[in-house]
Amino acid sequence: MIFTCSDDLDLEKIAGSGQCFRWTMQDNGFCRIIAGSEHLHIRRKNVSQLEADCSKEKFEAFWYRYFDFQESYKEIRKKIDPEQDPFLYQAAIYGQGIRILRQDPWEMLISFIISQRKSIPAIRTAIENLCRMAGTAIETESEQNVLYAFPTPEQLAMLTAQQLSECGLGYRTEYVRRAAKAAADGIIDFDRMRQMEDLTLEQSLECIYGVGTKVANCTELFGFHRLNSFPRDVWINRVLETEYPQGYPFTAYEPYNGVMQQYMFYFYRGQSGR
DNA sequence: AGGCAGGTTCTTA
């Protein structure tokens, strides 16, 4: 199907924004997205239109929400005053087209547990290994290329520590193993967590072994769509130190601090050559 | 070849 997109959407920028690890820019110009047990090939056709290999019904039922099209990122960016905050203004221009996807909380929790002290390519590899090891095959693109869904808590909980370790998880093996078991047992209850206030949600996430402030914040922002959550990684800390020595104006950007974080992250990494 | 990587936990004072 072909559809019109009037708000910001830049597939390449989102693919490189560090919020998703199963987006692949293909040689044919399409971006392949695997989300949970869904997948999509999508590309920009022209300035106002996108092309995707799914039905209108499927797009409306799943992908419209996934891309967060009900939110206007143009409007959010209007909160930035170029006089007051020239750095963020510049970062937002550079990052125009980034959106905060509505991804699955479970997938985000595990992905960001894995992310600690790993480079982005290494994170992607580890996640693909996990999906191949435990996930359900969802489609065969070619004889060699089978796509796998992200494993369910039950599927992950069934793996042995040995199998998890073979996915390249290193010392995160035990974190993933325990999170999978807790989720499979219902001790981690994502439906209940959806109902929680931001602060309560954060506290619940940080109770999980292997989950500290950073991983909790990423899970909140990318998995629970808490747009005010502001993950602080090494890059963002550098930004705050160099660009905002007198303090960053969090209150000015509520409740969208997480969106601004994405602009700054993407801009700063782009500037410093990866 | 060898250091470093989107953090968290554990230990020690």
Added chain:
DNA sequence: TAAGAACCTGCC
């Protein structure tokens, strides 16, 4: 409560 060490291993 705060600072420092230890942790696995794939990547560049």
